[in-house]
Amino acid sequence: MEINLCIPAIPARVSPIVIETGLAAALGQHLKRVAQGRELFWVWDARVWELWQRRVACLNWPGLTSERLLLFDATEVNKRLAKVEELARQLVRAGADRMSFLVAVGGGVTGDVAGFLASIFMRGIPHVHLPTTLLAQVDSSVGGKTGVDLPEGKNLLGTFQQAQAVYIDPQFLETLSDEQFTQGMAEVIKMAMLGDGDLWSYLETNSSRILNREATPLEHIIAASCRLKAQVVEADERESGLRRILNLGHTVGHALERLSDYRILHGNAVAMGMLAATRLAVCLGLVADGVFGRLVALLEVYGLPTRIVGDYSPEAIVEALKTDKKQLAGKLHFIVPTDIGSVVQRHDLDLAALNEVLDDLRDR
Ligand SMILES: NC(=O)c1ccc[n+]([C@@H]2O[C@H](COP(=O)([O-])OP(=O)(O)OC[C@H]3O[C@@H](n4cnc5c(N)ncnc54)[C@H](O)[C@@H]3O)[C@@H](O)[C@H]2O)c1
Ligand SMILES: [Zn+2]
Numbered sequence: 001m002e003i004n005l006c007i008p009a010i011p012a013r014v015s016p017i018v019i020e021t022g023l024a025a026a027l028g029q030h031l032k033r034v035a036q037g038r039e040l041f042w043v044w045d046a047r048v049w050e051l052w053q054r055r056v057a058c059l060n061w062p063g064l065t066s067e068r069l070l071l072f073d074a075t076e077v078n079k080r081l082a083k084v085e086e087l088a089r090q091l092v093r094a095g096a097d098r099m100s101f102l103v104a105v106g107g108g109v110t111g112d113v114a115g116f117l118a119s120i121f122m123r124g125i126p127h128v129h130l131p132t133t134l135l136a137q138v139d140s141s142v143g144g145k146t147g148v149d150l151p152e153g154k155n156l157l158g159t160f161q162q163a164q165a166v167y168i169d170p171q172f173l174e175t176l177s178d179e180q181f182t183q184g185m186a187e188v189i190k191m192a193m194l195g196d197g198d199l200w201s202y203l204e205t206n207s208s209r210i211l212n213r214e215a216t217p218l219e220h221i222i223a224a225s226c227r228l229k230a231q232v233v234e235a236d237e238r239e240s241g242l243r244r245i246l247n248l249g250h251t252v253g254h255a256l257e258r259l260s261d262y263r264i265l266h267g268n269a270v271a272m273g274m275l276a277a278t279r280l281a282v283c284l285g286l287v288a289d290g291v292f293g294r295l296v297a298l299l300e301v302y303g304l305p306t307r308i309v310g311d312y313s314p315e316a317i318v319e320a321l322k323t324d325k326k327q328l329a330g331k332l333h334f335i336v337p338t339d340i341g342s343v344v345q346r347h348d349l350d351l352a353a354l355n356e357v358l359d360d361l362r363d364r
Helices: 023-035 046-057 081-093 108-123 134-140 170-175 178-195 197-205 207-211 215-235 242-247 250-259 266-283 289-301 314-322 351-360
Strands: 002-006 014-019 039-045 069-072 100-106 127-131 145-150 153-160 165-168 334-339 342-346
Touching: 002 215, 014 023, 014 215, 023 039, 023 127, 023 165, 023 170, 039 046, 039 108, 046 069, 046 100, 046 170, 069 081, 069 108, 081 108, 081 145, 100 108, 108 127, 108 134, 108 145, 108 153, 127 134, 134 170, 134 178, 134 215, 165 215, 170 215, 178 197, 178 215, 178 242, 178 266, 178 289, 178 334, 178 342, 197 207, 197 215, 197 289, 207 215, 215 242, 242 250, 242 334, 242 342, 250 266, 250 314, 266 289, 266 334, 266 351, 314 351
Parallel strands: 014 165, 039 069, 039 100, 100 127, 127 165
Antiparallel strands: 002 014, 145 153, 334 342
16 A cells, blocks of 8 residues: 655655555665665664574665664664764765765654654755654555654754655554553554544444454554555644644643653554543534543553543643643643544633543543
């Protein structure tokens, strides 16, 4: 299955997102075509390399030699500028130049770091993604955001550089832990809630096949998520308006992550953020109560939180969400559902209602 991402500002270019179980076997041909004679260099999540090197050794992927392979210890603490410099120096020593081409293999951390590196190396070289976590396959590999963290906050340095292509082989998820799989499911549920009611019904009806990681349902939910993300990014690449809807659940989610010093995992935080946004929408009369019930049921099925865990007072959460870089000019900015599959952006948030909702959702 192929989805084509076309950014109006770069009309001559179409970036394919190819989704297929077993795609790895044909990746060599895809890469030769997309690289157009440029020399390939590889940035791999070291853990993924360890797990998959034997299986990919026989696939004849171009340029995958020890000299042109950079291993990256993919953790959030390594998502830093210093690591980008280290990788850039390795690239230079390995003979990379302005005509080189980068392939990023790994989860969202590797993709963000390698994409950032590609976008600034010798003023920019093209790159492609081979995402290996569910989160990266349904979200981070699509859309062209790259970046690294600062001690002051996540993703504070970054660029927009669309990948030339994204190659998604759900088979890579075989080795992903259940915990990481669940975190990725939070983003799939988010996508369904914000723009795809059919995907939502599919998630409700096919949960056991998805949780068993069967090929067909995985392809289905990945493709639906990528299609929706591509549509939103095409309409608003630089996040000046519509793209903000992708932050559904992330306003309160980010606040909870920061408050917990990132001990709350991202997907769990997004799940709790969606609960807050939906409950708030119910209180404001924007959405039917039944939608909140369906959200709770779906989160439960996929092993995500259905209450706000951790002993955080509503006041502390509200304080933390005011420092989010995505909040505009001091106004609290919120994405709230109006139905399953549709959302609105609100800038006129009633703090008292939010406090009440957060208090209501506390896991006592
Ligand atoms: N650029 C964007 O638009 C965007 C969007 C969402 C999130 N992000 C970023 O993505 C990052 C999170 O990405 P993530 O959740 O993929 O985390 P990650 O890259 O840290 O991967 C999670 C863990 O899974 C391991 N792993 C990866 N693939 C595996 C596989 N196939 N089998 C076994 N283990 C595997 C990794 O080594 C790591 O330990 C965050 O830094 C976030 O800011 C970016
Ligand atoms: Zn997210």
